[in-house]
Amino acid sequence: MTVSHNNYVGRPIPRTEDPRLLRGKGCFVDDMHRPGAVHAVIVRSQIAHGHLLGIDASRALSMPGVCAVLTAADIKGEIGVLPFRIAPLEGAEPFRQPVIASKRVRYVGEPVAIVIAESQAIAEDATEIVDVSIEQIEPVANVTAGRSGSSYLFDDQKTNVASRYQIGRGKAQAAFEKAAYTRRERFSVQRHTAMPMEMRGLLAEWNSETGHMTVWGAAKVPFFNRKLLAGMLGLPNEKVDLIELDVGGAFGVRGEFYPEDFLVPFASRHLGRPVKWQEDRREHMMSINHSREIYCDVEIACSGDGLILALRAEIIADVGAYVGTTGGILASRTGQFLAGPYRIPDVDLDILSVVTNKTPAGSYRGPGRFESSFFRERLFDMVARDFGIDALEFRRRNLITQAELPYDIGQLVPYEGPTSYECGDYLAVLQDCAKAIGWTGKAAIRGRKIDGKYHGLGIGCFVDSSGAGPKENAVLRVEKDGSISVAVGSSANGQGIETAHAQICADQLRIPMERISIAHGSTTLLSEGFGSFHSRSMIMGGNAIVAAAVNLIETLKACAANYWGVLPLDVAYEDGHLRTPGRGLLSLAELACALDQPIEAFGSFGTKMKPFGYGSHAAHVAVDVGTGHVEVVDYVAFEDVGRMINPMIVHGQKIGAIVQGLGGVFLEHLLYDDNAQLLTGSLADYLLPTATDFLNVRAVALDLTRTTRNPLGVKGAGEDAIAPVAGVIGNAIADALTSFGVEPRSLPITPPALWRLVHESKSGTAA
Amino acid sequence: MTLLDVSFSVNGELFKVQVESRRTLADCLRHDLRLTGTHVGCEHGVCGACTVIVNDAAVRSCLLLAAQVDGWAIRTVEGLASGEQLSPLQQAFQDNHALQCGFCTPGILMTAQALLESEPDAGDERIVEVLSGHICRCTGYVPIIKAIAQARDVIKSGRQTAR
Numbered sequence: 001m002t003v004s005h006n007n008y009v010g011r012p013i014p015r016t017e018d019p020r021l022l023r024g025k026g027c028f029v030d031d032m033h034r035p036g037a038v039h040a041v042i043v044r045s046q047i048a049h050g051h052l053l054g055i056d057a058s059r060a061l062s063m064p065g066v067c068a069v070l071t072a073a074d075i076k077g078e079i080g081v082l083p084f085r086i087a088p089l090e091g092a093e094p095f096r097q098p099v100i101a102s103k104r105v106r107y108v109g110e111p112v113a114i115v116i117a118e119s120q121a122i123a124e125d126a127t128e129i130v131d132v133s134i135e136q137i138e139p140v141a142n143v144t145a146g147r148s149g150s151s152y153l154f155d156d157q158k159t160n161v162a163s164r165y166q167i168g169r170g171k172a173q174a175a176f177e178k179a180a181y182t183r184r185e186r187f188s189v190q191r192h193t194a195m196p197m198e199m200r201g202l203l204a205e206w207n208s209e210t211g212h213m214t215v216w217g218a219a220k221v222p223f224f225n226r227k228l229l230a231g232m233l234g235l236p237n238e239k240v241d242l243i244e245l246d247v248g249g250a251f252g253v254r255g256e257f258y259p260e261d262f263l264v265p266f267a268s269r270h271l272g273r274p275v276k277w278q279e280d281r282r283e284h285m286m287s288i289n290h291s292r293e294i295y296c297d298v299e300i301a302c303s304g305d306g307l308i309l310a311l312r313a314e315i316i317a318d319v320g321a322y323v324g325t326t327g328g329i330l331a332s333r334t335g336q337f338l339a340g341p342y343r344i345p346d347v348d349l350d351i352l353s354v355v356t357n358k359t360p361a362g363s364y365r366g367p368g369r370f371e372s373s374f375f376r377e378r379l380f381d382m383v384a385r386d387f388g389i390d391a392l393e394f395r396r397r398n399l400i401t402q403a404e405l406p407y408d409i410g411q412l413v414p415y416e417g418p419t420s421y422e423c424g425d426y427l428a429v430l431q432d433c434a435k436a437i438g439w440t441g442k443a444a445i446r447g448r449k450i451d452g453k454y455h456g457l458g459i460g461c462f463v464d465s466s467g468a469g470p471k472e473n474a475v476l477r478v479e480k481d482g483s484i485s486v487a488v489g490s491s492a493n494g495q496g497i498e499t500a501h502a503q504i505c506a507d508q509l510r511i512p513m514e515r516i517s518i519a520h521g522s523t524t525l526l527s528e529g530f531g532s533f534h535s536r537s538m539i540m541g542g543n544a545i546v547a548a549a550v551n552l553i554e555t556l557k558a559c560a561a562n563y564w565g566v567l568p569l570d571v572a573y574e575d576g577h578l579r580t581p582g583r584g585l586l587s588l589a590e591l592a593c594a595l596d597q598p599i600e601a602f603g604s605f606g607t608k609m610k611p612f613g614y615g616s617h618a619a620h621v622a623v624d625v626g627t628g629h630v631e632v633v634d635y636v637a638f639e640d641v642g643r644m645i646n647p648m649i650v651h652g653q654k655i656g657a658i659v660q661g662l663g664g665v666f667l668e669h670l671l672y673d674d675n676a677q678l679l680t681g682s683l684a685d686y687l688l689p690t691a692t693d694f695l696n697v698r699a700v701a702l703d704l705t706r707t708t709r710n711p712l713g714v715k716g717a718g719e720d721a722i723a724p725v726a727g728v729i730g731n732a733i734a735d736a737l738t739s740f741g742v743e744p745r746s747l748p749i750t751p752p753a754l755w756r757l758v759h760e761s762k763s764g765t766a767a
Numbered sequence: 768m769t770l771l772d773v774s775f776s777v778n779g780e781l782f783k784v785q786v787e788s789r790r791t792l793a794d795c796l797r798h799d800l801r802l803t804g805t806h807v808g809c810e811h812g813v814c815g816a817c818t819v820i821v822n823d824a825a826v827r828s829c830l831l832l833a834a835q836v837d838g839w840a841i842r843t844v845e846g847l848a849s850g851e852q853l854s855p856l857q858q859a860f861q862d863n864h865a866l867q868c869g870f871c872t873p874g875i876l877m878t879a880q881a882l883l884e885s886e887p888d889a890g891d892e893r894i895v896e897v898l899s900g901h902i903c904r905c906t907g908y909v910p911i912i913k914a915i916a917q918a919r920d921v922i923k924s925g926r927q928t929a930r
Contacts, residue, residue: 018861021869022853024804024844028870031803121789197808197816197870197904248806248870249904281809494868494905652864652906659907683813683902691898691908 008503008513012648015499016513017492026246029201029217030278037203037274038067040264041123043113043130044286045105048141048357048676049153050134052105055113060126065118067271069130070263072102072112074270080232080262085224086363086469086533087327088415089163094154095355097322099232099262105134106153106321107359108678109286111259116267116275139357139676143295143318146354153321153355162323163353167335168312169410170346172301175310179301183383187375188746189726191293191318192668193285194364194660195688196493198248200288201278202260204268211239213265218242218521220255220491221531226523232262233269244521250493251660252363252533253289256325260287282681289326289362290670293318294334294371300379301346306387308398310346311339313375319353319361326362328353328415333368336412337723340376341426341463341614342398349412357676363533369464369723370661374747377460377727381734382743391459391731392434399426399461421463421612423705424640430461430616433638436700437618447738453622453631456736460727463614466716467539471606473529474544476505476552478599482576482589483515486548489529490541491521495653495718497537500645504542504712508549511576511588535716538645540605543710548603555601560586563594611707611715615639617658617724621732625740628755630733632662635697640704641717647701653718654699661725662697663689669748737761775836777802778846786833793817795833796843804844804873808902815901818874819843825881844873847880855925856880856918865914867905875901879915883922891916 020026043055057069072079080099084092101112112132117123138151145151146160153160176182202217213233218225222242230240247254260277268275279287298313315338317331328351335349384394400407406420434440437457445455474488486505490497498518506513519525520541521532530540553573560578561568563586572579578586592599620634637654644650667687671679680686699721706713730744733754740761744754770785777800784799791810796802796819808816810829817828820842847854853861856879866872875898882889882897889897894915895908903911 014861015864017869018866019851019853019857021866021872022844022857022860022876023848024802024873026869027803028806030797030807033798033801121787195904197814197868197902198806199808246870247868248808249868251904281811494870496867648864652867652910655907655909656867656905657907659909660904682811683809684811688902688904689907690900690902691895691912694907695895695909695912697907697909 008506009645013499013503013513013646015496016502017496017498028198028246028248029203032203032216032245034203034205034274037276038116038118038271039120039123040267040275040277041115041127042111042260042263043115043127043132045101045108045110045112045134047105047134047136048108049137049139050105051137052101052103052112053133053135056131057113059129059131060115063122063126065122066126067116067118070114070267070270072100075100082257082325083228084327085221085325087329087332089323089328089353092163092323092328092353094157095162095323097324097360099259107357108676109359110321111263114263114267116271141672141674141676142356143316143354146356153357160355161352162319162355163328164351165414166350167412167414168348172310172312172346172348175346176301176312179309180304181302182299183386184299185379185382186297186745187378188295189292189371189374190747191290191670192664193288193290193670194251194253195686196249196251196254199279199281199284200254200260202264203274203276204265205274206269206272208272213240213269214243215265216243216245218244218255219247219250219493220533222491222521222523223489223529223531225257225261228257229262229265233265241523243524244491247493251365252367254493255491256289256362258287281683285670285681285686286359286678289324290320290359291330291361291364291367292371292664293361294330296375298375298379300383302383306389306394306397308342308344311344312348313338314350316352316354318356318358320358321355322360323353324360324362329363329367330361332413334372337369337372338376340373341400341421341461343400343404358672365657365660366464366719366722369462369720370664370726373460373462373724374726374730377724378730378745381731392439395430395459395461396427399430401427419610422707422709424614425704426461426614429614429638429640429702433616433618433636434459436636436638437620437634439618442620446735453624454736455620455622456732457618457620458728458730458732458735459616459618460724460731461616462720462723463612464720464723465610465612466535466719467610468534469536470530471604472540472544473526473602473604474541474548475526476548476601478588478592480589480592482587482592483517484509486516486518486545487525488518488520488541488545489526489531490537491532493532495537496646496649497541500538500649501541501545503645505545505549508546509576535719538712538714539611539710539716542645542714543605543712544603546603546711547605548601551603552601555599556591559595559599560591563591605710607710609709611709613639613641613715613717613720617728619728619732621729621736623733623736625758628751628753628758630666630749630754632694632696637699637721638702639721640702642703642706642715643713644701644703644717645714650701650717651699654701654721655697657719657721658697658699658725659689659694661722662694664747665726665729666748666750771834773834773837775839775841777841777843784833788832788834790833791829792831792833792836793828796828802843802845806870806873808871813902814871815878816871816874818877820877820881823881823884825878844876847876855921856883859914859918859921863910863914863917865906865910871901871903875903875911879918883919887919887923889919
């Protein structure tokens, strides 16, 4: 397949999405209204763990305006269970979630009933008086309690360990036995989540005459979710459509199939009326996938000159009450990426996913990458200090060199085959990054107190895959006015794919971008598609559009040949026109008008060969030991993303991801008490970065090496900049506080947490 | 529940609505008047997505009841552009890639609009300070600060030219 190069790809084209969003003309799900629609509110368990004894809805049902209160008892036949969409773990099937609790509740926020009323306000009032009777069971509030076996979430399983496997490469045991140096450390990352600004919502409409279900508010993977919903409703696929509207951020959590994705359509069919459901922020916090809660016990073995020989680790993910649609992604990817972009011959991993009575956890931007980079990069700085080697030098010695690429990493996840890091120059990017932060020039201020604050530098490296999952499809159609309508299965979550996909299509057909319109995500557009996750919209969707464009040009030539009565070989396609010797020129509009049938072409792209992006980040921090506050004086990211469709969008993704990562480092925490009761229920409790927090963030995306793993030569660029943030900041803080011996080992690094570390450190009293 | 008669203007147009006393201005704008450009991100006054301009001040419409604004003048994001022509502020947002998903954007635009009207010479630090009342999950704020500063400069140079 030839990939055409025109002049849109690679340029910072302003986004075509922007004018409608800026003028308030976007259409998000809660902006949709359907005639006769009623409103749903979910009744959720307020108890973390218990036997569900009964639900008395009689008082709620007697309220004027209440249409129905539905519980598990209203579902005929078996209650649907949420499947593993990705990262399936063998043996974890019994730990999956039913779409509504029937006998047992396992987390605060678990749906037990759905109230439908004539208005949102009435439905909310009625929800308050649905009497839910629960007999409490000892809650499992954390993984330690989970492994102790004093209480089980699933009695018949007799364990809270939903999955455990050993995996690795080489012979770590032998390496540790003969190593000159070893060090063992424990690290952890706290439970937090993506918190997109638009909360979830759905609008479902059952058409009893045609037996058709339409659901607005789809995101991420509409085609997968359509199939799932159709199965649960006992309908054929073609009788269910999921429509994607504007989506106010997703970051991995939004668009997975949740209980409400069944309950709301189910209620619509039950009542024969459109049903709208819009969650509030408190609900969002207890019902959207949580993420990131990982505990890591890791040991490193090195030679006498500071070369890493082996790494072994026990990695435990607290997955909450159920193993959700993203399966074992959190623990498994933490394991896979623990070794990072370094030459580590022997790796031995023990990977556990443990259930607890908390909201189920799933993937959030860079799942396992953010966590593993924190563990690894923090450990490496401790090791470098033991050796008396500078952090930069330690990385130089151990990074995989360009000559060693492609580097075989073996099979580090059980549900995927062996893979390899492909191209790149890890050392060059590290050097650039170190230079940009002023690693040499600022050497004198490291660990020093200046104007009351201790200054420090931190650096870290990462590698990340992109473009997982099945193939993506696209259809291109020539309209009568000569414009091109593109339908692609990729879904938009706010990342700007309408612009980027139009750039790709315009170059491929060599026509102005203004003549291309991109429709995406909805199941009405294509018979089969997949969606967007794991930075796959350009890799899968973009290459599917390329394939469709190549096919469209052949179709156009054949149509024109037929029209002129010549051979297709004698027809040339040039910049939106068709030409044959002696017959002049036909524009796309002229050809489309001349023919009775629409001119269309299909294209598809799929690959199991994921490209690997990489980069280095560095930070300069200033720490106030009196308050524990950390100022991020400077933050620099250097990443080799290869070919960029739209550098402006890439840059925006980098800055956004870094600041999101800084939120995870300093602020964000979904807190539970000992009874597994969620304590963070508002944005006043769950702190997110605001404009005054992190002003000095710089990102440089490089087109240094290009992947050969897909025709466009693109890697994912939206997700990975979040990966190294915690490691880099942790290292910078440790560097600033060398004189106190402070080593951050867990997140978040809040002012009180850091203040405590300073005061607990040996020399802390000397401050 | 008794309904209250309320009338107020939105973007210069007069609206008369009957609302329950508990109806927030945000819900009234969105669901009664179908002006869905104003978004609701938290319903407890933290995120700022629902910000509108009430009598020339930027206000969170989720913290105001519709019944309170009787006789007042409201401006929403729908009133910023002149037809297809983006305002200098909106244009600066597009130029600087100051929005991704666009959900928080309407509220930020209204806050920035109110700021630049009341303090046309607002410095960058003042812009950051005012913007800190909003949550954006996509952009990391850096491009938003640039956009508002650009709009300030464009509006100021426009005024000078007009003189």
